Amino acid sequence: MQTRHSMMDRLEETLIAALLGLMTMVTFANVVARYLFNSNILWALELTVFMFGWLVLLGASYAVKKNAHLGVDVVINLVSAPVRRMLALVSVSLCLIFSLLLLKGAWDYWSVFAELPPTTGRVFPTGLDWGARGQGWYEVQDIPMIAPLRFLEDMLNYGESYEKIPRAVPYVVLPLSMLLLTLRFAQAAVAIWQGHSDRLVASHEVEDDLETVRAQHGGQD
Structure with missing residues (x-):
């Protein structure tokens, strides 16, 4: 289990670092093209976004x-442990609903761009709308289609070729990230319920950094 968590951590950290690095590289390349060669990478801005x-x-x-x-825990630090746990459960329940x-x-x-059925119901899902009209032919504005994604033409565009990449590709992060967010809040709820934690989120990174600096300076403020 620990190995699985470590692998997932590395995967997420690598992906986030790769995105940040690629953003920097694409932006830098576009600046060089614009100011040194009086040109422009047309798709650079959209890809960066x-x-x-x-x-x-x-x-x-x-x-x-x-x-x-970042979290503010001034109030919850003033209350007793049972009250603090109750407040944490209320907070995580609201976050889960959200x-x-x-x-x-x-x-x-996203589903209509992927030729999948959206849910019915205005607030909470009551089923799947199989009669919804798909929009798999929608493309992004500037990013050209690449060969590894050509298989999507048969899946989403009835075999017709794409000039730009379909919107389903970049927009897939919407349901994926919200699913991960829901999972993280569910895990936090379990930890609070089992007594492993007494609060939802409270980062003390700045305080930890200050303590590190004080230690490096021999405890002097």
Whole structure:
């Protein structure tokens, strides 16, 4: 189990680092092309926007997993342990409801681009709308189609070729990230219920950094 968690951590960290690195490289290449060669990489801006979206959405769920989101725990530190646990359960329950609503919305938005049925129901899903019209032929604005994704033409576009990549590809991060976010909140809820934690999120990274600096300076402020 520990090995599985470590592998998942490495996978998420590698993906997030790769996205950040690729964003930097694409932006730098576009700046060089513009100012040195009076040219422009047409698809660079759109690709950077998509990668930034992936970075933020995947990073949000990963930060919940690692308790890296900023949190204010001044009030909960003043109450007793049972009250603190109850407040944590209320908080994580609200976060779970919110993430489930986001998951439904993300699926409904992405599914039509992937020729899949969206859910029915305005708030909570009540089924699948198999009569919804698919929009698999929708393409992004600038990013050209690449050979490894040509198999999607038969799946989403009735065998017709794409000039740009289909929207289903970059938008898949929406349901994926919301599913991961829901999973992270569910894991946090289990940890709180079992008594392994008494709060949802409270990052003390700045305090830890200050303690490290103090230790390096012999405990001097």
